[in-house]
Amino acid sequence: MIHLARAVTICLMILLITLIGIGPMLVMGLVKAVVPIRPLQRACSIGVMWIAETWVEGLKNIFRLMTPTVWDIRNEAVLDREQSYLVVSNHQSWVDIPALVEVFNRQAPFFRFFLKKELIWVPLVGLAFWALDYPFMKRYSKEHLERHPEDRGKDLEITRRACEKFHDLPVTVVNFLEGTRFTPDKHRHQQSPYRNLLKPKSGGVAFVMGALGEQMRYLLDVTIVYPDGPVPGFWHLLSGQVSRVVVDIRSRTVPPELFLGDYANDPAFRDTFQAWVRHLWEEKDARIDELKATFSRRSG
Numbered sequence: 001m002i003h004l005a006r007a008v009t010i011c012l013m014i015l016l017i018t019l020i021g022i023g024p025m026l027v028m029g030l031v032k033a034v035v036p037i038r039p040l041q042r043a044c045s046i047g048v049m050w051i052a053e054t055w056v057e058g059l060k061n062i063f064r065l066m067t068p069t070v071w072d073i074r075n076e077a078v079l080d081r082e083q084s085y086l087v088v089s090n091h092q093s094w095v096d097i098p099a100l101v102e103v104f105n106r107q108a109p110f111f112r113f114f115l116k117k118e119l120i121w122v123p124l125v126g127l128a129f130w131a132l133d134y135p136f137m138k139r140y141s142k143e144h145l146e147r148h149p150e151d152r153g154k155d156l157e158i159t160r161r162a163c164e165k166f167h168d169l170p171v172t173v174v175n176f177l178e179g180t181r182f183t184p185d186k187h188r189h190q191q192s193p194y195r196n197l198l199k200p201k202s203g204g205v206a207f208v209m210g211a212l213g214e215q216m217r218y219l220l221d222v223t224i225v226y227p228d229g230p231v232p233g234f235w236h237l238l239s240g241q242v243s244r245v246v247v248d249i250r251s252r253t254v255p256p257e258l259f260l261g262d263y264a265n266d267p268a269f270r271d272t273f274q275a276w277v278r279h280l281w282e283e284k285d286a287r288i289d290e291l292k293a294t295f296s297r298r299s300g
Contacts, residue, residue, distance in 0.1 A: 003239035010066050010238050017058045022128060025051045029131025042168055048131050049110045049169075056105045063098060067240040071102045077220055077251040079107040084170045084215045086208060087111070089222035090197055090284060091176035094234035096224050099247050100174060103222070109170040114204060133165050166212060173212070175205045177277065182231075194281060196288040202270075202277045206263035209254070216259075221280065223248040223287050227295035246291055252280070 025048050032044035063069065079085075085108055089096065097113075104111055114135050166173070177200035180186065192198050209216065225246040226232060232242045258276060261269030 003241060006066060006240045007235065007238040010062060013062050013066075014059065017055060017062075018125075018128075021051050021055045025131050026127055029127075032131075045133070045169060052128070052132055053106055053110055056101050059098070060102060060105065063237070067237065067242070069237065069240070069242045070244045071099070072244055072246040073103055073249075074247065075103065075249040077218070077249050079104070081107070081109055082170055083218060084109060084166070084212060085172045085218050085220050086205070086212075086216050087172060087174045087220045087222055088177050088205060088280070089174065090182065090224055090288070091178050091180070092182045092224065092226070092231045095226075095232055095237050095242060095245065096176075098237065099224050099245050100222065102245075103247050103249060104172055108172045111172040111174050112166070113174050113176075135161075167215065170215070171212075173208050173216075175208065177201055177205060177281070194285040197281055197285050200277050200281045202274045203263060205277070206258075206261075206270075206273050209259050210261070210263065219252040219254050221250045221252045221284065223250075223284055223291070225288055225291045227292060246295075248287065248291060 028044040028047045028051075032041045032048070035041070087100070087104070089100065100111065110132070112132070112134055115129060178198040179201045180198070182196075182198055186198055190199055223246075225248070226242070226244075227246055228243045236242050255276070258273055261273065263270050263273055
């Protein structure tokens with residue numbers, strides 16, 4: 001009963017601060033969309049991001065006040081709000097999003113995710129994503145692409161167009177390279193060569209790096225681990241049943257040539273880029289084992 005009461009209270013608090021912020025955010029987003037005056041559009045973008053950062057900071061304070069969750073942040077990177085970042089992370093749960101919020105909000109430029117197109121229809125939140133210029137992706141199955149080859153590559157074109165909007169302001173682009181949340185069933189179905197991860201997808205991150213190469217100097221490698229039992233769902237966080245979340249951040253040096261190649265049309269560059277991503281993923285897999293072993297020894 002205590003868990004239910006806590007979750008309901010948190011949901012009502014989240015709804016309240018969302019209703020306060022969503023109106024001004026949508027007005028600015030609409031002005032930015034219909035008035036083709038570049039300085040005004042930039043001012044609206046800054047205003048929308050300020051509202052979003054304030055809203056997210058409110059969410060952080062709600063979770064800190066209402067839940068016992070320990071956010072175990074291990075950050076070796078020095079963050080700067082005037083720099084653009086590419087964040088790559090493993091993905092296991094909706095709790096991953098609050099974990100990233102805990103680390104990056106007001107420490108780095110406001111983050112953007114590549115979202116499923118269906119999320120634009122989520123009440124209030126979908127409109128907020130639209131106002132913030134979050135790119136919406138329509139993912140095609142292998143079977144669909146076999147029937148409709150004309151749709152091949154559309155997701156990467158959306159990535160390229162989205163990145164063009166990010167040139168005027170510093171941005172943190174978050175990419176879950178696995179493309180979906182990790183589950184044991186997906187891991188078995190993929191026959192993934194990694195112990196703790198699904199196979200990474202390289203195309204999206206290659207296009208982000210190619211489009212933002214001049215302004216994106218830093219790659220942040222984020223590893224999220226839930227050391228105290230099974231991977232929790234968002235309800236577990238709302239109801240206070242997540243004891244600890246470990247977020248490990250490491251700054252990575254990216255070879256300059258990886259910003260310059262043509263991933264779509266150059267097979268040799270594509271092979272080189274995919275090899276670099278596989279190496280990154282191998283190291284992340286080992287890092288997850290290391291973090292899990294640390295807490296296993298403590299509990300033992």
